[in-house]
Amino acid sequence: MDEEVIPILHVEDAAVAVAWYQRLGFAPQWEHRFEPGLPAFVEVARGRVRLFLSEHRGDARPDTLVYLRVRDVDAVAGAFGVEPEDAPWGAREVELRDPDGNRLRVGTPRE
Numbered sequence: 001m002d003e004e005v006i007p008i009l010h011v012e013d014a015a016v017a018v019a020w021y022q023r024l025g026f027a028p029q030w031e032h033r034f035e036p037g038l039p040a041f042v043e044v045a046r047g048r049v050r051l052f053l054s055e056h057r058g059d060a061r062p063d064t065l066v067y068l069r070v071r072d073v074d075a076v077a078g079a080f081g082v083e084p085e086d087a088p089w090g091a092r093e094v095e096l097r098d099p100d101g102n103r104l105r106v107g108t109p110r111e
Contacts, residue, residue, distance in 0.1 A: 006043075008052040009102045010060040014040035017053045020098050023079055024068075024106075026051065065103040073108040086110065 011017035018028050026044035033040050039055035049068065054060060070076055077084045077094045084092045093107035 004050070006050045006052055007064070007066050008054055008060045009064055009066070009098070009100070010062060011053045011055060011098070011100045011102075013099075014042045014053055014055055016099050018042060018044060021051070021053070024076065024096070024104070025070075063101050063103065065105060068104055068106045070106055070108055073106055076106050084108075 009017075014031065018026075021044045022028075024046065026046045026049075029043040029045050029050070031040050031042045039057075040053075041056065041059075042053045044051050044053060046068075051066070073084045073092050073094060080094070080096055082094050082096070084094045087093050087107070090110050091107040092110055093105055096104045096106060098104065
Protein backbone atom coordinates (compact mmCIF):
# COMPACT_ATOMS: atom_id res chain seq x y z
CA MET A 1 0.00 0.00 0.00
CA ASP A 2 1.26 3.48 -0.89
CA GLU A 3 1.05 6.10 1.83
CA GLU A 4 -0.94 9.21 0.94
CA VAL A 5 -2.67 12.28 2.30
CA ILE A 6 -6.40 12.63 1.63
CA PRO A 7 -7.89 16.05 2.39
CA ILE A 8 -11.29 16.13 4.10
CA LEU A 9 -13.64 18.92 3.00
CA HIS A 10 -16.81 19.88 4.84
CA VAL A 11 -19.96 19.86 2.70
CA GLU A 12 -23.59 20.56 3.61
CA ASP A 13 -25.11 18.20 1.02
CA ALA A 14 -22.90 15.36 -0.17
CA ALA A 15 -25.02 14.65 -3.28
CA VAL A 16 -24.71 18.28 -4.44
CA ALA A 17 -20.98 18.29 -3.70
CA VAL A 18 -20.38 15.00 -5.55
CA ALA A 19 -22.16 16.37 -8.63
CA TRP A 20 -19.94 19.47 -8.54
CA TYR A 21 -16.74 17.42 -8.15
CA GLN A 22 -17.81 15.23 -11.06
CA ARG A 23 -17.58 18.36 -13.25
CA LEU A 24 -13.95 18.54 -12.10
CA GLY A 25 -13.33 14.95 -13.23
CA PHE A 26 -13.82 13.18 -9.89
CA ALA A 27 -15.94 10.04 -9.62
CA PRO A 28 -17.74 8.86 -6.47
CA GLN A 29 -16.10 5.81 -4.88
CA TRP A 30 -18.22 5.07 -1.80
CA GLU A 31 -20.52 6.66 0.77
CA HIS A 32 -20.93 5.87 4.47
CA ARG A 33 -23.70 6.82 6.93
CA PHE A 34 -23.97 5.36 10.43
CA GLU A 35 -27.75 5.18 9.92
CA PRO A 36 -30.20 6.44 7.30
CA GLY A 37 -30.71 10.17 7.71
CA LEU A 38 -27.38 10.76 9.48
CA PRO A 39 -24.54 12.76 7.87
CA ALA A 40 -22.73 11.26 4.89
CA PHE A 41 -18.99 10.70 4.47
CA VAL A 42 -18.05 10.22 0.80
CA GLU A 43 -14.91 9.52 -1.18
CA VAL A 44 -14.39 10.95 -4.68
CA ALA A 45 -11.40 10.20 -6.90
CA ARG A 46 -9.76 11.56 -10.02
CA GLY A 47 -7.16 9.01 -11.02
CA ARG A 48 -4.97 8.54 -7.95
CA VAL A 49 -6.12 11.82 -6.36
CA ARG A 50 -8.77 11.37 -3.69
CA LEU A 51 -10.88 13.65 -1.52
CA PHE A 52 -13.16 12.89 1.39
CA LEU A 53 -16.36 14.96 1.54
CA SER A 54 -17.98 15.04 4.97
CA GLU A 55 -21.34 16.33 6.17
CA HIS A 56 -20.19 15.73 9.78
CA ARG A 57 -19.75 18.84 11.94
CA GLY A 58 -16.18 19.27 13.12
CA ASP A 59 -14.50 17.11 10.46
CA ALA A 60 -13.18 20.08 8.49
CA ARG A 61 -13.20 23.86 8.51
CA PRO A 62 -15.13 25.91 5.98
CA ASP A 63 -13.15 27.82 3.33
CA THR A 64 -10.41 25.16 3.11
CA LEU A 65 -7.89 25.54 0.28
CA VAL A 66 -6.69 22.48 -1.66
CA TYR A 67 -4.18 22.58 -4.54
CA LEU A 68 -4.87 20.17 -7.40
CA ARG A 69 -2.12 19.74 -10.01
CA VAL A 70 -3.55 18.56 -13.34
CA ARG A 71 -2.20 17.88 -16.84
CA ASP A 72 -4.47 20.44 -18.55
CA VAL A 73 -5.73 23.37 -16.49
CA ASP A 74 -7.18 24.93 -19.64
CA ALA A 75 -9.64 22.03 -19.97
CA VAL A 76 -10.69 22.41 -16.33
CA ALA A 77 -11.05 26.18 -16.75
CA GLY A 78 -13.19 25.65 -19.85
CA ALA A 79 -15.50 23.28 -17.98
CA PHE A 80 -16.16 26.02 -15.42
CA GLY A 81 -16.18 28.99 -17.81
CA VAL A 82 -13.17 30.73 -16.29
CA GLU A 83 -9.80 31.81 -17.66
CA PRO A 84 -6.55 30.44 -16.21
CA GLU A 85 -3.85 32.89 -15.21
CA ASP A 86 -0.07 32.61 -15.25
CA ALA A 87 1.16 32.61 -11.66
CA PRO A 88 4.61 34.03 -10.85
CA TRP A 89 5.72 30.69 -9.37
CA GLY A 90 5.70 28.92 -12.73
CA ALA A 91 2.20 27.51 -13.01
CA ARG A 92 -0.94 28.26 -14.97
CA GLU A 93 -3.88 28.25 -12.52
CA VAL A 94 -7.54 28.85 -11.77
CA GLU A 95 -9.21 29.10 -8.38
CA LEU A 96 -12.63 27.52 -8.01
CA ARG A 97 -15.09 27.40 -5.12
CA ASP A 98 -17.28 24.38 -4.55
CA PRO A 99 -20.94 24.84 -3.48
CA ASP A 100 -19.83 24.94 0.19
CA GLY A 101 -17.14 27.60 -0.26
CA ASN A 102 -14.13 25.29 -0.22
CA ARG A 103 -11.42 26.64 -2.51
CA LEU A 104 -9.63 24.53 -5.10
CA ARG A 105 -6.63 26.03 -6.79
CA VAL A 106 -6.10 23.99 -9.94
CA GLY A 107 -2.84 24.31 -11.82
CA THR A 108 -0.53 22.98 -14.47
CA PRO A 109 3.22 23.69 -14.24
CA ARG A 110 4.54 25.79 -17.11
CA GLU A 111 7.30 24.19 -19.11
